[in-house]
Amino acid sequence: MKPVRVGLLGLGVVGSGVWTVLAQNNAEIARRAGRLIEVVAVAVRDVDKARALVGDEVRITTDGLELVRDPDIDIIVELIGGNTVARSLILEAIAQGKHVVTANKALLASDGNEIFAQAQARGVIVGFEAAVAGGIPIIKAMREGLTANRIQWVAGIINGTTNFILSEMRARGLPFEDVLAEAQRLGYAEADPTFDVEGVDAAHKLTLLASLAFGIPVQFDKAHIEGISHLAPEDIAHAERLGYRIKLLGITRRRAEGIELRVHPALVPAGSLIANVEGAMNAVLVHGDAVGDTLYYGQGAGSMPTASAVVADLVDVARLQMADPEHHVPYLAFQPDAMSDFPVLNMASVRTSYFLRLRVDDQPGVLADLARLLSDAGISVGSMFQQPHGVHQADIIFLTHEAREGDVDDALAAIRDLPFVHSGVIRLRVENFN
Numbered sequence: 001m002k003p004v005r006v007g008l009l010g011l012g013v014v015g016s017g018v019w020t021v022l023a024q025n026n027a028e029i030a031r032r033a034g035r036l037i038e039v040v041a042v043a044v045r046d047v048d049k050a051r052a053l054v055g056d057e058v059r060i061t062t063d064g065l066e067l068v069r070d071p072d073i074d075i076i077v078e079l080i081g082g083n084t085v086a087r088s089l090i091l092e093a094i095a096q097g098k099h100v101v102t103a104n105k106a107l108l109a110s111d112g113n114e115i116f117a118q119a120q121a122r123g124v125i126v127g128f129e130a131a132v133a134g135g136i137p138i139i140k141a142m143r144e145g146l147t148a149n150r151i152q153w154v155a156g157i158i159n160g161t162t163n164f165i166l167s168e169m170r171a172r173g174l175p176f177e178d179v180l181a182e183a184q185r186l187g188y189a190e191a192d193p194t195f196d197v198e199g200v201d202a203a204h205k206l207t208l209l210a211s212l213a214f215g216i217p218v219q220f221d222k223a224h225i226e227g228i229s230h231l232a233p234e235d236i237a238h239a240e241r242l243g244y245r246i247k248l249l250g251i252t253r254r255r256a257e258g259i260e261l262r263v264h265p266a267l268v269p270a271g272s273l274i275a276n277v278e279g280a281m282n283a284v285l286v287h288g289d290a291v292g293d294t295l296y297y298g299q300g301a302g303s304m305p306t307a308s309a310v311v312a313d314l315v316d317v318a319r320l321q322m323a324d325p326e327h328h329v330p331y332l333a334f335q336p337d338a339m340s341d342f343p344v345l346n347m348a349s350v351r352t353s354y355f356l357r358l359r360v361d362d363q364p365g366v367l368a369d370l371a372r373l374l375s376d377a378g379i380s381v382g383s384m385f386q387q388p389h390g391v392h393q394a395d396i397i398f399l400t401h402e403a404r405e406g407d408v409d410d411a412l413a414a415i416r417d418l419p420f421v422h423s424g425v426i427r428l429r430v431e432n433f434n
Contacts, residue, residue, distance in 0.1 A: 003036035004318045007067035009089060010079035011044045014103055014130070016053055017307030018077065029311060033318035037311075043067050068093045075317055077310060078102040087111055094118045094126075099321070101313040103130035103306055106195075109204035112211075112218035116331045123325030127313025132205040133158055133282045135305025136298040137312065142212040142286060143329060149288025151213040153253040155433060158205045160280035160300045161189045161196040162228050162248040166265075167278045170236045170245065176229055188280055198227030199248060199263040206250030208332075210261050213286070214254060214342065215334035219261070222344040226264035235357060235426055238397050239267050242355070242383070245275040249431060258345040267355050267430045274433075285433065293433075348406035353382070353430035356398040356412075359389060361420040370396065370415060377411035379403045393422065399430070 008015055019039060022029065030036045041059040043066065044050040050060050061067065068076055068089050076093040078100060080086050086104055091114075093100050100119070102108070108115065108131055119126045129139045133156070142151070157163050161183060168179040180197065183189035195201045207220040228248050239246050244267035253260040268275045273295055277283040282300030287293050299305040320328055330336065360366050367386070374381060380401040387395045400408075412425050 001035045003038045004033070004075060004314070004321065005038055005040045005073050006075045006077055006314065007070065007073040008039050008042040008077050008079065009064050009067065009086075010081075011042050011050050011053065012079065013303045014306045014310065015042070015077075015079040017303035018079070018310050019054060021304065021307045021311050025311075029315060033315040035318055037314050037318055041067050041070065041073065064089045065092065068098070069096055073098065074321065075099045075101060075314060077314070078104060079310070081106070083107050083110060087115075090115060091118060094122050094124055097122055097124060099125045099127070099317045101127040101130075101310055101317065103128070103310060105131035105201070105204040105208065109207040109218060109220040112208070116336075119331065120325075120336055125317050125320060125328055126331055127316060128208070128331075129313050130306045130309035132208055133284060133296070134160075134298070134300040134302060135308045136282055136284065136296045136300065137309065138209070138284050138296050139212065140312070141294070141296060142209065143332075146286065146288050146291065146294070149290045151254070152287045152289060153251070153433075154206075154209050154213050154284065154286050155249055155251045155274070155431065156206070156209070156284035157247055157274060157277050157282055158250050158284065158300060159196055159199075159202040159248060160282055161193065162199075162202070163277065163282070164188045164280045165197070166228060166231075166236070166246055166248065169231070169233055170240070173233050173237070175233055176231055197229050199225045202248060202250045203263045206252055206261065206263055209250070209284070210252035210259060211332045213252060214259055215332065215338060215340050216259060216342055216344070217339060218332075219344050222261060224262040224264065224347040228265050230426070231265060232426075234395065235355075235428065238357060238387075238395075239355065239428075240270070241385075242267070242397075242399055243270050244268060244355075244430065245270050246428065247274065247277070251431065255345065257349070258343040260350055261344045262347060262350065265428055267428055269432060272433070287433070348404070348409065350405045351402050352405070353402050353432075354379075354398070354400045354408055355426075355428040355430055356400065357426040358396050358398075358415065358421055359393055359423040360396055361422070362388065362392055362394040363420065366420050367396065369418065370398075373414050374398070374400070374411050377403075377407045377414075379407060379411055
């Protein structure tokens, strides 16, 4: 059987990893796929750098459209990123009847509905295993391995940069800014780390996981997103004292009235598996009604782990290339005509427990006034402790029972107006995964 011919858009960190994996393991990959998979052309900015890696037998161009419109290329692998050029090239590849493999979570989170609809109309495959959690095969697990289940919730550490920062802040007691600088020096964080530390990257990935879990369209614009840049070492220390660790989580949960879709730092029990995921590693918990809890753990980024996911998609395409398009595995796990319009819930309707830290004047009556405002909003306090801060101030930490987010918003608005409250209020959610 003739080889599958691949055109590679981009030969950076992930693209070079894809080339290396295919070169190292081509015979083993062919045994699994049933045919050889060959990169026959690459589109890059730096031709000389690409030539040094791929040699003289592979065609090199600076024009991505040249590859996309080449009738001899079967699959386009898009690894250039971004939402403009990559979008145009992917849609043109689909229009040309080519299968597409991409690691571009930002593009799929914003334009996935259009891309998948166009691909279905043309009968081609879009593989995106590498778009979520790097080398962890979470897309395939949710799309195929868990099809017998009604998935109840998904919760994950799906950004390695933030997990590294939080792990170092906990282990060394350092402030966010110092650990971020170290993460940038070590290559875990970009020069502009905003997408990572403010939760946007995790929200891109969570949007795709929610669609796979619940059969809803991709709806990134409805995700609630918070990052970790406001966290202080004392928050992490207080969480430890209460028996928790702080992780940036992506959480999507099925409720009777709709779907939760939220990214934010959260307290998780220190003895739980996900609390002990350290450094730049990723982990995803999925709860299905039949299987119960399942955990997927591994490297969420990097050249070779992400390349592993890209090549896995190439093998899938090689296996399915000649199959009837109507019998391809659905892109988002559910058949396109069975997708649901189940709504994504407003954050104000979410119910969870809360960690609240307030810096206040250390004077009589403060605690009583705070407890009254929480009680008036229907919020029950499970535990509380106070820690001196300086001479005349103290930090008061509340751990609440489950409450409605909107009620907590109302209570905190009133608390912030009190004259004895200083430096704002830190509010973190508590997730026990019950």
